[in-house]
Amino acid sequence: MKRLYADLHLCPSLKDSEQVESMIEKASELGYGLIAMSLPSNVSEEKIQQLRNICKENKVEFASRADLKPQTSKELLNSLRKIRRKFEIIAVMCESKHVARQAAKDRRVDLLNFPSTGFRKRFFDKAEAELASNSLASFEIDVKPLLTLEGPARIRLLSSLRREVAIAKAFHVPIVISSGASSELLMRKPRELAALASLFDLDKVSAIEAVSKNPLAIIKRNREKLSPNFVAPGIRIIRGGKDC
Numbered sequence: 001m002k003r004l005y006a007d008l009h010l011c012p013s014l015k016d017s018e019q020v021e022s023m024i025e026k027a028s029e030l031g032y033g034l035i036a037m038s039l040p041s042n043v044s045e046e047k048i049q050q051l052r053n054i055c056k057e058n059k060v061e062f063a064s065r066a067d068l069k070p071q072t073s074k075e076l077l078n079s080l081r082k083i084r085r086k087f088e089i090i091a092v093m094c095e096s097k098h099v100a101r102q103a104a105k106d107r108r109v110d111l112l113n114f115p116s117t118g119f120r121k122r123f124f125d126k127a128e129a130e131l132a133s134n135s136l137a138s139f140e141i142d143v144k145p146l147l148t149l150e151g152p153a154r155i156r157l158l159s160s161l162r163r164e165v166a167i168a169k170a171f172h173v174p175i176v177i178s179s180g181a182s183s184e185l186l187m188r189k190p191r192e193l194a195a196l197a198s199l200f201d202l203d204k205v206s207a208i209e210a211v212s213k214n215p216l217a218i219i220k221r222n223r224e225k226l227s228p229n230f231v232a233p234g235i236r237i238i239r240g241g242k243d244c
Helices: 017-030 045-057 073-083 097-105 126-135 144-148 151-170 190-200 204-210 213-226
Strands: 006-010 034-039 061-068 089-093 111-113 138-142 175-178 230-232
Touching: 006 017, 006 061, 006 089, 006 138, 006 175, 006 213, 017 034, 017 045, 034 045, 034 213, 045 061, 061 073, 073 089, 073 097, 089 097, 089 213, 097 111, 097 126, 126 138, 126 151, 138 151, 138 213, 144 151, 151 175, 151 190, 175 190, 175 204, 175 213, 190 204, 204 213
Parallel strands: 006 034, 034 061, 061 089, 089 111, 111 138, 138 175
Antiparallel strands: none
């Protein structure tokens, strides 16, 4: 059975329709079966459907994603209440410890993403991992900084990632590797993303799962929850009618 690959973090400028279409086409050429794009929280349903149609034309599935950058835990909770059912993926850019902790323990959050620079703001430690392991949140690693950073900054990032990957594996927190690409030049084939994971000591099997099994599990879980037939985890409406 052919493996399906996913890149959950493409970041084109939505105002540049040519760039959006070219990155979708590129994703298809590179062998992805599903992509997600970072969208503003106020994006219209028409825009989301337009992106789905472009992806369908290129034989790629589309998933809607929101990147939340809250300054406080309260701001995060308010945003989650407003948009959780609008998007298939909710990622939180964790730039403070209290936001990171709240995101890690909230079951409405799918991805925990940390700054690639400002290494004192990388709060993925054992306490964070323990919370995430109980809430189904995944630890997302963007490859873009590994391609764009140089010298000491790249070395510090790799050092942080080695430590964080080891913690994630110890606490069974799923790891998702995404491109974080803002242009075609920063996009890579799925197995090339997986190969880069060797730089932060992720084994080959886990790296492949990080660009296939793990991101796809998030999409499957959330599409079931967003289905009108969803009642609760493990409970779905199979058939309705007066005789039920």
